[in-house]
Amino acid sequence: MDFSLTDDQRLIRDTVRRFMEAEVRPNARQNDREEKFAAAELRHLGELGCCGMLIPEEWGGAGADSIAYVLMLEEVARVDAAMAVALSVTNSVVAWPLYNHGTEAQRRKYLPQLSRGEILGSFCLTEAQAGSDSAALQTRAVLDGDTYRLNGVKTWVTSGGQSGLYFVFAKTDPQAGARGITAFLVEPSFPGFRVSRYEDKMGLRSSRSAEITLSDCQVPAENRLGGEGQGLKIALEALDGGRVGIAAQAVGIAQGALEAAASYAKQRRAFGKTISEFQAIQWMLADMQTEIEAARALVWQAAWLRDTGAAHLGAYASRAKLYAGEMVNRVVYKAVQVHGSMGYSRESDVERMYRDARVISIYEGTSEIQRMIIARDLLARGAAQPPQAAEGAR
Numbered sequence: 311m312d313f314s315l316t317d318d319q320r321l322i323r324d325t326v327r328r329f330m331e332a333e334v335r336p337n338a339r340q341n342d343r344e345e346k347f348a349a350a351e352l353r354h355l356g357e358l359g360c361c362g363m364l365i366p367e368e369w370g371g372a373g374a375d376s377i378a379y380v381l382m383l384e385e386v387a388r389v390d391a392a393m394a395v396a397l398s399v400t401n402s403v404v405a406w407p408l409y410n411h412g413t414e415a416q417r418r419k420y421l422p423q424l425s426r427g428e429i430l431g432s433f434c435l436t437e438a439q440a441g442s443d444s445a446a447l448q449t450r451a452v453l454d455g456d457t458y459r460l461n462g463v464k465t466w467v468t469s470g471g472q473s474g475l476y477f478v479f480a481k482t483d484p485q486a487g488a489r490g491i492t493a494f495l496v497e498p499s500f501p502g503f504r505v506s507r508y509e510d511k512m513g514l515r516s517s518r519s520a521e522i523t524l525s526d527c528q529v530p531a532e533n534r535l536g537g538e539g540q541g542l543k544i545a546l547e548a549l550d551g552g553r554v555g556i557a558a559q560a561v562g563i564a565q566g567a568l569e570a571a572a573s574y575a576k577q578r579r580a581f582g583k584t585i586s587e588f589q590a591i592q593w594m595l596a597d598m599q600t601e602i603e604a605a606r607a608l609v610w611q612a613a614w615l616r617d618t619g620a621a622h623l624g625a626y627a628s629r630a631k632l633y634a635g636e637m638v639n640r641v642v643y644k645a646v647q648v649h650g651s652m653g654y655s656r657e658s659d660v661e662r663m664y665r666d667a668r669v670i671s672i673y674e675g676t677s678e679i680q681r682m683i684i685a686r687d688l689l690a691r692g693a694a695q696p697p698q699a700a701e702g703a704r
């Protein structure tokens with residue numbers, strides 16, 4: 311077992327860290343307050359290869375491995391979690407399934423733009439009555455000649471209004487339930503596409519979450535991704551990879567919060583000492599770091615399994631997301647505690663991190679749904695399965 315990073319992985323991590331410190335950290339708090347989407351900074355990360363990290367170079371991507379990908383997301387989230395979610399969605403649940411299931415023409419049309427960060431991608435599965443129970447979605451797609459007409463309302467669309475490509479799931483055969491869902495690549499310029507509302511959120515305030523209304527939205531038949539009825543399978547497969555990214559986002563937020571707390575503890579004085587000299591504070595910091603390391607190990611394990619083509623990635627991704635998503639909430643709680651009243655002030659970064667962290671155990675599958683996936687897997691395969699790379703994998 312070798313946990314050392316390759317030169318390429320280190321280079322990506324260090325380049326992204328330098329960029330985030332120099333160009334994003336100075337404005338992160340203000341962007342949150344003004345709900346300002348960091349479009350220029352995201353474009354720059356796209357130029358560095360961060361929008362299509364897992365996509366081969368021939369399609370404009372960085373051709374990196376999943377470890378490099380999670381390192382990138384961790385570094386972004388350590389400074390600005392709102393940018394990390396836009397990157398995670400574009401990479402994991404838009405570019406990757408497009409590469410995996412797209413036709414040559416679809417790849418040619420959209421992948422290079424996505425991979426270079428010229429456009430962002432959005433994933434449109436959730437509806438008002440279909441969150442955890444995604445098969446309950448009601449958006450309809452009806453084929454009319456060589457055009458599908460889509461009708462329905464998608465909610466909580468990350469980067470909605472800012473994206474150049476929307477990956478939309480709709481029912482082509484409502485009687486078939488989960489097997490009647492089909493995936494579509496929708497451009498915002500298609501007739502009948504409209505951003506109807508933005509959410510007013512607790513955290514991630516500089517990342518837009520939109521409601522998208524599709525009113526007889528005309529989507530060319532050539533923009534169907536995969537066959538009719540394959541949509542939910544494509545969505546769930548994409549979410550397996552997506553959860554590894556969201557878990558990395560959690561580790562990044564937690565790491566940022568730990569660094570802020572340790573630094574504050576060393577300069578804040580009480581009772582004639584720095585508070586870092588109190589054992590109560592030291593123990594909080596020690597617990598925070600230990601939990602972060604445990605979560606990072608789960609994330610790296612899932613990322614490694616993703617690259618080695620392991621079966622049952624789903625349960626590994628779910629374990630990483632479950633643990634990291636709950637860990638980050640414990641860590642940011644302690645980071646605020648170490649800061650005292652300063653941690654409750656909008657002038658501290660940990661106040662923003664506290665709000666940003668809350669959603670991690672909710673989106674891309676709640677903690678309860680992750681537990682269902684993990685339990686289903688362990689009861690089906692036995693409780694003592696070690697992680698296995700696919701036979702013959704590197």
Ligand SMILES: Cc1cc2nc3c(=O)[nH]c(=O)nc-3n(C[C@H](O)[C@H](O)[C@H](O)COP(=O)(O)OP(=O)(O)OC[C@H]3O[C@@H](n4cnc5c(N)ncnc54)[C@H](O)[C@@H]3O)c2cc1C
Nearest residue numbers: 433434435436441442443466467468672673674675676678
């Ligand atoms: C900031 C943000 C960004 C998002 N971005 C996107 C996006 O880009 N694209 C997209 O499609 N969606 C997005 N979502 C939606 C998100 O994925 C859903 O909110 C999530 O899947 C949960 O669905 P829900 O909110 O409808 O909760 P519900 O499904 O209504 O769940 C409510 C509660 O019931 C529990 N529950 C539900 N079913 C079960 C069960 N069988 N057993 C036990 N407990 C259960 C849940 O765990 C939860 O605690 C986003 C959400 C947020 C907050």
